[in-house]
Amino acid sequence: MMTVREVSEKTGVSVRALHHYDKIGLLKPAAVSESGYRLYDLASLERLQLILLFRELQFPLKDIRGILDSPAFDRNRALDQQIELLRLRREHLDNLIVLAQGIRAFGVNHLTFEPFDMTKIDQYVAEARDSWGDTPAYKEYEEKRRDRSRAEELQLGEGLMDILAGFQTLKDGPADAPAARAQVEKLRRYITEHFYTCTPEILRSLGVMYAGGGSFTENIDARGGAGTAEFAARAIEAYEF
Numbered sequence: 001m002m003t004v005r006e007v008s009e010k011t012g013v014s015v016r017a018l019h020h021y022d023k024i025g026l027l028k029p030a031a032v033s034e035s036g037y038r039l040y041d042l043a044s045l046e047r048l049q050l051i052l053l054f055r056e057l058q059f060p061l062k063d064i065r066g067i068l069d070s071p072a073f074d075r076n077r078a079l080d081q082q083i084e085l086l087r088l089r090r091e092h093l094d095n096l097i098v099l100a101q102g103i104r105a106f107g108v109n110h111l112t113f114e115p116f117d118m119t120k121i122d123q124y125v126a127e128a129r130d131s132w133g134d135t136p137a138y139k140e141y142e143e144k145r146r147d148r149s150r151a152e153e154l155q156l157g158e159g160l161m162d163i164l165a166g167f168q169t170l171k172d173g174p175a176d177a178p179a180a181r182a183q184v185e186k187l188r189r190y191i192t193e194h195f196y197t198c199t200p201e202i203l204r205s206l207g208v209m210y211a212g213g214g215s216f217t218e219n220i221d222a223r224g225g226a227g228t229a230e231f232a233a234r235a236i237e238a239y240e241f
Helices: 004-011 015-023 042-056 061-069 075-106 119-133 136-145 150-170 178-194 200-210 214-224 228-238
Strands: 038-040
Touching (some): 004 015, 004 038, 015 038, 042 061, 042 075, 061 136, 075 119, 150 178, 150 228, 178 200, 178 228, 200 228, 214 228
């Protein structure tokens, strides 16, 4: 566990910002010490990394919370976007280095403004941002959660985790057993009722995400026991609409 000051020193995010993230429910500490100090674990740092990515994509904090808390959130997709954004920025810096070296070697006659052009990066940021905000599922989720309180959102999230943990008692049987199919159907109906229409494509994407490692897998297995997330993914894959 790390204190808020240690997280600040490690990440460069100010203590004040971390306190604000806690206050608005964007990044809650994993625990609070007996002395009242906020404590953060590796899952907290993973979420903070994703928050910083979406800040780079120029999302408001309230929208970032909605994206990260959505059951449709695709961690691997977000990381792929982060990698591409960093690659573009590295390319931009490399061009500036070459420009500076040229000016030093040949003087101002070598001067060009092309390496300062941020158009490619700005375009990628805009496209990546739109890819999260303009999907029908996200719009439907935003509409359904508009009038819900933070407590109601947390309660719905707990309900979703309860359903996923329910796969634990089924994981010693076949993934296409009637009980497993019924649990997948329960999951699909819950998501459709409270978050967004859970189409076959979305359901299968969620299955891949549940077993793909990271906080989703860890949280499901913490609630239902080791292997629960992986079995839920197999049950979803075997499910027939």
